[in-house]
Amino acid sequence: MKIALAQINYHIGNFESNETKILNAINKAKNEQADLIVFAELAVSGYPPRDFLEFDDFINKCYYSISRIAKECVGIAAIIGSPTRNPEQKGKDLFNSAFFVSEGKIKSIHHKTLLPNYDIFDEYRYFEPNSVFEVIGFKGKKLAITICEDLWNIGDDLLYRSNPMDELMKHQPDVMINIAASPFDYNAEERRKRILLQNIEKYKLPLIYVNHVGAQTELLFDGGSMAINSSGQISKELNYFEEDFGIIDLGEIEKIKTSIKTEKPSKISLIHDALVMGINNYFGKLGFTKAILGLSGGIDSALTLALAAKALGSENVRAILLPSQFSSDHSIKDAEDLAKNLGVPYDIIPIEEPYKSFEKTLKPLFEGTEFNIAEENIQARTRGLILMALSNKFGYILLNTSNKSESAVGYGTLYGDMNGGLSVLGDVYKMEVFEMSRYINRDEEIIPWNTITKPPSAELRPNQKDSDSLPDYEILDEILFQYIEKRKGPNELIQMGFAADVVHRILKLVNTNEYKRYQTPPMLRVSPKAFGMGRRMPIVARYLT
């Protein structure tokens, strides 16, 4: 049996585009004499459709798509993900389902059993879990269909009380087919392969795995669809971070003795590729082509510009230098050097004039007060205002350049440098920003080395340095990682050897700045625990503050 794997970049709610891509893949698979083609979870709607699932109209459109696609499945069968309605009075209104279509008709529907409802997942918000387990008889084989999480309840820490494959095994299937929407993080590929291999070891069956690829706002899907034979050898692995298509023969793959070799990419190169895809898809799916950003001469905006130029093309990115009286000469030079290295057009707009006009306007009310955070923020917000004015006038999307360390401790100005349609580095710690900048410079100096090596500074007052108000980033990042990614509390952190006063200060900063993160742009998610939809915190709480 020849099975095609269709790894597609879907667009949520864009039924026309999704359907066209699906039909094109079906035609391609037909031409290559495939018996069956497999698409991803919730393929017709895109993933995650979130609360659009609560609209009858949206679900109707899913059904229409499926019925049109089914008509084209003559001479080939297909497995396609879509939401379906729960006909029962009791329970949630929908299932997360896989359609098996063949001979121009819907032959059977299979529902997802294990509904992830943690981190960025909200599936129990919409879907009723499956309780009926049947395999598909097709061309003399029995196919056991599961959907993403259905295979993940394996290993030591079991999140669910049952396993759908245990039920399906009662029907003696010949192959496992898993359709997925499994998002990227820098550990995802390794974890995913381990989980899939654990299933193969347990059930002794070959596995066809088809994932999404592409970005849906902050969520990045890396693809990596694959076919693994019953002895655990990977015989086909589709590309990462791009659409791809592959065909395997179920009989042939069993003969393979060793997994195909793929180079194991570094964590930083994975994050790099994911961010480039994330920027590119955010613009593409919103119908925009051009980005703008403020280039300070610092490392965060430098890296953001390099990534944006890669994602959108240098000609589609515009850099704006916004120097103030506190900007150092090297900042302007470093920024100009970078723009030239990348071939990105740039302008210099000094902010002194509007800044002074605010000073004058506010003088009657500020009389007798000292220069403090208020004046610092006026500078950042003046820059933010100018960038948004250009964005509004010329149709750019403003890219936000804040990193995860800053977002965590609130080291940034709301409505100032925290502005933007998309945060590129919001899930990248400062130490990773340094590492990725060196990675970008691996063959030649693109980001000026001076930008990478000089001490970070916001340049909002004379001789200011980040280290005036924050611990060294080596320590800050490690504490943040343990607190955010690993959910360690203060006592555990102190036991790990971090100084108690530093721990308490940082945890307090993280928690009291939740109000700022509430209003930040969506951040491209590259870690197992990003700010945004995957980390939900109350604002008025008083915990560790």
Add this chain to the structure above:
Amino acid sequence: MKIALAQINYHIGNFESNETKILNAINKAKNEQADLIVFAELAVSGYPPRDFLEFDDFINKCYYSISRIAKECVGIAAIIGSPTRNPEQKGKDLFNSAFFVSEGKIKSIHHKTLLPNYDIFDEYRYFEPNSVFEVIGFKGKKLAITICEDLWNIGDDLLYRSNPMDELMKHQPDVMINIAASPFDYNAEERRKRILLQNIEKYKLPLIYVNHVGAQTELLFDGGSMAINSSGQISKELNYFEEDFGIIDLGEIEKIKTSIKTEKPSKISLIHDALVMGINNYFGKLGFTKAILGLSGGIDSALTLALAAKALGSENVRAILLPSQFSSDHSIKDAEDLAKNLGVPYDIIPIEEPYKSFEKTLKPLFEGTEFNIAEENIQARTRGLILMALSNKFGYILLNTSNKSESAVGYGTLYGDMNGGLSVLGDVYKMEVFEMSRYINRDEEIIPWNTITKPPSAELRPNQKDSDSLPDYEILDEILFQYIEKRKGPNELIQMGFAADVVHRILKLVNTNEYKRYQTPPMLRVSPKAFGMGRRMPIVARYLT
């Protein structure tokens, strides 16, 4: 048996404050010879603790609180909500539980069975559902404990396949006790009473119901704890929107023949009281006392100011008038009249100077372009910047004054008039803004009638009116309500009689402005479907756009 109902305004993660309030109530109940005191769901932690539940340290603190509270329960028993750990390997790590403590000890723990996971609820993200059903024997009576949602699977549309009370009935309980965290919306009280009465009708038992009161960022809890006898007569009803305490005698309430009479408040007065509590608690729980806002002379900022003055005291609110060349004379006069009526201090800061400096600064890049949305937004952002500068300098929280109609269609400037720590009217449609303003004026003119009767305008260009770019608010609000609250699609709306072009235009505006709402302040939730945590939409989607 005498049972005390303790209706408390908890503070998420503020274990010390919560514990003190709980212990005070226990002492009060002891003094009044109560046998049992009942607290709300997740009382020790506050509700909703959200992802703090993922921290071992946080759960430890819950256990410590419970054990200290248990020690004080001598001569009285108590039922208290708290998260607990799931000792089993399989399933989620926690339960949402009720502790029964008596004689200084924890006697039993009862878990929540039905975990709401829709709208603002995420309980399945954290908790494993209960599967063990036992009643409590206490002073010759059997108490059936359930937690909030456990009683809500009744009536026509059943969200769950089972009912915990059906299981508990097998043990012949004498009374139902439900501890809740049931948030306010303008229909909540009516719906809640209907649901509780349906349970009494079905199970023929008296019911003790204890709810949270107070605001947790955007979520408002209205209290309304009550005791209802087995024939459905409400014999005790605690106050709404404030802490309260009451004692009932289980034997005595059975004798009551008719429910106590309470005046049914109007929808607008409910929303009014909820918003006042919401503002007050947001400031109180964050440790702030003073608010600032921009007063335009329009109705939204006028109503926000009136509510803030009520919530915080006139002396703690500062109004800033920020006129531009496009501001009409009546706007300034109306704004001043309002501030004077309320006794609120105000300042006038014309924005012309900074606006002109931006014009000058941007001239080299804007050369040859027409005045458009970019220049309009510069005005709004200049105002936003000045308000934030005052906020930073003097420690005010800026109140956002946008209403739900504007938020829905994106009629507002990100980083401009969309600024603020809290959105007061973000869940209040424009027509409701008018109605509430008239409600505030019911005894005397507080909000100038001219503010209420003049045509709404953003005053960002000459003679601008909202109606230049939006349909009349009567129609706009009705379409928005049907789309947002009722999830009607375009075809259903057109069938209801709305013009097709208007429907398509509005739905497109709502969906394409998701990116703006992503970055808005938290909005006090007063409707059954508010923007924010209860409505989760993808940004890059292309659905109805």
